Amino acid sequence: MSAQNVITTPPLEPSQEIPGGTGGGKPARPGRAGRGSRSAKETLRLGNILTTLLLSVGAIAMIAPLAWTFSTSLKTKDGVFELPPQWIPDPFVWENYARIWTAGPLLSGIQNSLIVACSVTIVGSLASALAAFAFAKMRMPFKNVLFLGLLSGLMIPFPTLMIPQFTIFASIGWVDTLLPLIVPGLFGNIIMIFFLRQFLNSIPDSIVEAARIDGASYLQIFWTLILPAIRPALAAQFILWFMAMWNDYLAPIIYLNSPGTQTLQLVIANFNAQYAIQTDYPLIMAASFVALLPVLIVFVVFQRQIIESIALSGSKG
C-alpha cells in the first residue's frame, strides 16, 4: 500500500493543476484517496482527541461557576473563606438547605413564581394557538396588516413601555399584586404566534376544509385537529415561555414591594443583598441554587425538544 503510494504520488501533482481533472485526473484520484485514508484517519483521530480536550476545558469553565455555587452552598460560613479554596466542602453542611426556608420568604416566592408562570403560559398559549390558527388557516380581512402590526411590537423594548404600564396598573390599584405580571401575558405572545403559524403552514389546508364540509365549527376544528397537530411546537414554545417567565426579573422588581408578593427571583436577590453583609454566603448560594434547580431539571428532562426548537427558531428567524 505504502509502496504504491510512493509511485502514485508524483503524478498527482500536475494532474491537480488541471481544473476539472481530465484524463490524468481519473487514475490519480483513487490513488490520492488511498494515500489520504490512513493519514487522514489518523489526523481525524488526533483532531478528535484535541477537540475533545479543548471542549472539555471549555466545559469546565462553563460548569465551574454553577458547581462552585453548589459547593459553596454546602460549606460552613468560615469554610467559604478558606485558602486554598475547598472544592469539596468539609464538613458538608446540609442544614443550609433547611435554613433558607426560614431566612426569607423563599416558599412564598416559589408559589408566586409558579402562579405567575403557570397562569400566563397556560392561558397565553391557548390564546396564541387560536390566533396562530386564524392567521395560518383562515380567511379574514386585514390579515397581513394585523399580523405585521403584532410583529412590529417585537421591535419595541420593554423598558420603553414599562413606565406607562406601571402608571396604568397603579391607577387601578394593582401595584404590589401579581396581576400586572399575569394579565398582559394572558393575551398571548407574538413570538409563539409567529412560530405556531410557521408550523401550521406545513399542515395542508385541506384537512380544515374537509372538517368544515363535515359541519365542524372552527372551535371544534381547533380542538380536535389543530391542537393535536401543533402539539410538539406548542410544547417547545410553552417550555421556553415558562422558563422566561420563571426567570423574569425586571417586571417583578417594578411592581412588587412587600416580601409576601415577591417572586422567587426577587427573593434570592434580596437574600443576596441582605446576607452578603453578614457574609453568610452558603445561605445565599443555597437559595440561588434552589432558584436554579427547577429550570435545570426542566431543561435536562426536555432537552431534546428545547434544543431542537431553539435551533429551528434561529434558522427561521
Next chain:
Amino acid sequence: MSTITRPRRSRLHRKEHQAALAFVAIPVIGFLLFTLFPLLFSVYASFTNWNGISAPVFKGLDNYTKMFGDRYFLKSLWNTLYMMIGIPIGLVISLALALAMNRKMRGTTFFRTVYYLPVISSIAAVAILWQWAFNGDFGLINQGLALVGIDGPNWLQDTATVKPALIIMAVWKGLGYSMLLYLAALQSVPRYLYEAAALDGATAWQQFRHITVPMVAPVTFFLIVTSVIGGSQIFVEINIMTPTGGPEFESASIVWYIWQKAFDNLQMGYASAMSVVLGLLVFVITFIQFRLNRRNQFSID
C-alpha cells in the same frame, strides 16, 4: 367586523371572517392595551414634566435637551455600548465551538448540554454567583488567576475592570445559545460544497473563509440583531452585581438609569424621554442590520 358588508361575499366566508377575527382579537387587544397605548403614552410623557402622581405638564423638548447635557445619561449610554464588545467576542467563540462540535465524535451531545446550561439559568441567580466569583479576595476568578501567579483585581469595585467583568459574564451566559444556532446552521451546509472545494485544492482556512462563513451569515445576522436588542436592555446583572451603578457610575446601563430615574426619583417624564431614545436606538440598529443583510444576501446569490 363591520367591514364585511360587501354583498357578494357568501355567508360561509362571513362566518369564517367573524370566527377568525374573534380568534385574533385576544392578542390584538393585548397589543393595543399593553404595547401600542403605552408606547404612545411614553412618547407623550417624554415631552412633559411628570412625577407619575399629578398630571403631566407639557414642556416641549425640555427633557431631550436636558438629556444630552446629562453627564450620567451620556455615561450610561456609553457604558451600554461599551458592554456590547462582548457580542463579537461571543460570536467568534461560539462559531469555533460549533465547528468543534460539528465533528463526528463521541460526547458532542454532552458538551452541547453543558455549554447550554448557563443560557437557561436564571439571570438573577447567575448574577449572584458571578458577583461572588468576582469577589476580590475569595472569588473563584481570582483564585483561578492565583494558580498562574496573577494577583487579580477587585473586579466589581474597580473602574477599570467592572465592565470587562460584566462582559465576561455575558459572554459566558450567551455562548451556548449562539453555539447552538451556529451548529444547526453548519449541519445544513451541503457537504458537496466542501468536497468540491477540496478537489479544487482549497485549504481548510479557505474553505472556512469562503464556504462556512457565508453559509452561516444569516445566523450571524440574526444573532447580531437579537444580541444588540438584548444588550441595549442590559439591566438585571447591573442591578444585582453593582446596585449603585458601579464605581463612579462605570457600570450603569441605560435601562438601569431609566429605572432609577423613573422609580426612585419619580422623574417619569424625563425617564420616558430616555426610554423613547432607547426605543429609537433599537429600531435604528434593527433597521440598519436589515438593510445590510439584504445587501449581503445579494452578494451571496
